[in-house]
Amino acid sequence: EDRDRILGALDLGDRTVEEIMLHRSGIEMINSSDDPQIILEQCLKSSHTRLPVYRDEQENITGVIHAKDLLRAMYDVVGGPEGDASALKSFDISAVAMPPYFVPETTTLDEQMRQFLRIRSHFALVVDEYGSLQGLITLEDILEEIVGEITDEFDSDADQPVIQSEDGHYLVDGSTTIRDLNRATDWSLPDDEANTIAGLVIHEAQMIPTAGQVFSFHGFRFEVRGRDGNRITALRITALE
CATH class of the missing domain: 3.30.465.10 (Uridine Diphospho-n-acetylenolpyruvylglucosamine Reductase; domain 3)
Structure with missing residues (x-):
């Protein structure tokens, strides 16, 4: 285990985000054109805190939504516990989503970790030289290259x-x-x-x-x-x- 951690840390400068990213086929996304009730249900069922948001086609990424931001905004639109749930029909997820952060697939893991720490974020979408979506990478993915698999209460x-x-x-x-x-x-x-x-x-x-x-x-x-x-x-x- 000590050997793996040391070698994992030393390898960060020689490996790229393409090698460890979650491929686009496995990314869970939200379609901003969906009905707000569908978006809410998808968010509640997901085991992920952050989800990319697209409009109409998955190549058209318009933002990234944090589950807490989404629920807080929907709660405000409804008007609290005694509010009107029908008010969600006018909810626009694009107004709550954060701007997407794109990185080239050739970025080294060492550089990407530094970028995550610099911008105080740990979620990035990976694109190829033509700008096409290839996958996503998180700070946790990079840390796992050093310390091994990190599990939480959502992992079975x-x-x-x-x-x-x-x-x-x-x-x-x-x-x-x-x-x-x-x-x-x-x-x-x-x-x-x-x-x-x-x-x-x-x-x-x-x-x-x-x-x-x-x-x-x-x-x-x-x-x-x-x-x-x-x-x-x-x-x-x-x-x-």
Whole structure:
């Protein structure tokens, strides 16, 4: 654990936000065109404190809403506990949302951490060289590269990306980064060609595998256990003797 923390801190200047960001496919967003009651329900059901806000299409990010700001503003519009809930029909989330903060995907983790501390924020949207949304990154993501996974009361065992079965196999979410998998298992799978374990399997197989296909490389056996569209969602990994 000490080794991982020291190496994690030293690596921040050599790694980019692209490597650890949450991919756009996994970002939970709010459509500002939705009915305010729908927005409120989505916010209450979400396990996230901050949610990006878009209008009509997800590439058109107009802001970021904090759950506390949203609830406080809606409470004021309604008029308190004895107020009129129908007043929410005129609520405009754009008036409450904070301006979005965009960063290039090539920004190093060391520089991004400094930027977060400088602007007193810890939530950024990641874009590529063409300005297209690629994902999001938080200060917690960067800190986890040093201290390991940070869990809270909203994290359940089902959310763990790497689960070891009783027979020694590992059940792994396809979106798990190779670095996180290596730290969880003390393996040394290469991350030069891909950031995620699903990306590594696709790179080595030179194809998008179907569920049930099995591959062996780098001293491990990879069985594809789930696929959604062109994404590998679940893998069963076994170390070969």
